[in-house]
Amino acid sequence: MKEGYIEKSMEATAAEMEAINRYTRRNYRPEEVYTFSLVLCDNDVDRDFECFPKESLEKLSEMFLGKTCILDHERKSSNQTARIYQTRLERAAGQRTQAGEELARLTAKAYLPRTQGNEETIELIDSGILKEVSVSCSVKRRACSICGKEECAHTAGKTYGGKLAYALLLEPADAYECSFVAVPAQRGAGVVKRFLAPGEKVEKLLSSPPDGEVLLTKAQVREIGRRFSQLAEKAQWGQMYRRELEEGVLKYSAIAQPQMPRKVMEAAVKGLGLGELSMMERAYRQMAQSMLPLKPQLAPDGEEERETCNGAFLI
Ligand SMILES: [Zn+2]
Incomplete structure (x- = not known):
């Protein structure tokens, strides 16, 4: 599970409509679809100390094509999904990863039919409430960034001779759906989420704050x-x-x-x-x-x- 985010919504071009209509039963017109672009993942070391090398991103780029994006809380409703119709590996000019490589992002474009049932979702995306997505996929191998072995004594997150150890996620096996998550909930994903239980004293949190970010109501x-x-x-x-x-x-x-x-x-x-x-x-x-x-x-x-x-x- 990784986190991505929605970049922006845009008008679909003729070429994009062609790509979209490969997934639809009938031909849709540009005004009938709502499209937006998102960043699925990149090749930087993430907070789990894992990283997709560029080759993995290239593979994932093919795998995410045609996959759905599901509105998190409405999993049952089939029309609350967007479909990825285009993916691309983009280089972020001038930006480097923690490992010193050129930053590359796997971006995708997705569409939603403009139906009455989707109006709210579209509004939530446009207003920025739905911004982050969680992306899931599986890989066959995880290798150590220091020695290249799958099993070794290096610990991800520690540095060895000034070099950060992290896991390289290799040979993607499958890409699953991605899901939209409303921003307030998503803030906690992968981050320590700490709500106080009802009746619990704030002093307790203030005197022993957990590692990472703290989320308060x-x-x-x-x-x-x-x-x-x-x-x-x-x-x-x-x-x-x-x-x-x-x-x-x-x-x-x-x-x-x-x-x-x-x-x-x-x-x-x-x-x-x-x-x-x-x-x-x-x-x-x-x-x-x-x-x-x-x-x-x-x-x-x-x-x-x-x-x-x-x-x-x-x-
Ligand atoms: Zn190692």
């Missing part, structure tokens, strides 16, 4: 956004609480230890965690209170008020 993105703004608000409260504690330490330490330079205390509180800062504030406050028990702003009433007020910020 809109609801999950909204949930992360909601949690983020909640935390941002809490962080603001925390900062306010911290400033209050710092000011308290500076104020009470000036009373309890007047010989201590303010700069030293300022530097000291900066390095403290919130818990230590809170303990320090309490200690200096008590020291200051015991030294100046009658000072109005340090009276028990004010003290209680302060506790209540801080209580809201305690984490």
Whole structure:
């Protein structure tokens, strides 16, 4: 199974109509068919660390001729299919594969009759919703890119002496249908697909993300956004609480230890965690209170008020 994609839709030329009409029972006119081109596969190393060498692509080019493209979710309905009427191996000028060879793409042209039942499919292709196709075929041999053997100790995906090891897919045996897949679902094919189960915490995904791409639903993105703004608000409260504690330490330490330079205390509180800062504030406050028990702003009433007020910020 490989992935390809639809390139564009276009008007069928007279030569193309001839090719199309080889597959139809009666002769269709250009306005009766909808045609589009697609890229089936290329000779680059894919994410499974496999690669079709050009010879394999040439063979596949013949094999895909006349094969159908099926709309994934409508497998049963025979008129929801397109047929490949032309294939071609195209060179991508100036582009190289990971292995340093000239990039070659196996492209195909397919048609759909313009029937009422196909209107939706055509709309989905034109709008880009149906863009990717999955292509399946079988090969007789897989050979190692490093040593050429079918069985060896090299592991695809690893590099040996600076050279990437991958599997060469050789001697195609058959090409099967290709199927359209709507883009959102297709994004996951071959890629790690990770939806959170209902009720599963987003933290779990954030703390141990899987390898590869992560796919989130809109609801999950909204949930992360909601949690983020909640935390941002809490962080603001925390900062306010911290400033209050710092000011308290500076104020009470000036009373309890007047010989201590303010700069030293300022530097000291900066390095403290919130818990230590809170303990320090309490200690200096008590020291200051015991030294100046009658000072109005340090009276028990004010003290209680302060506790209540801080209580809201305690984490
Ligand atoms: Zn090998």
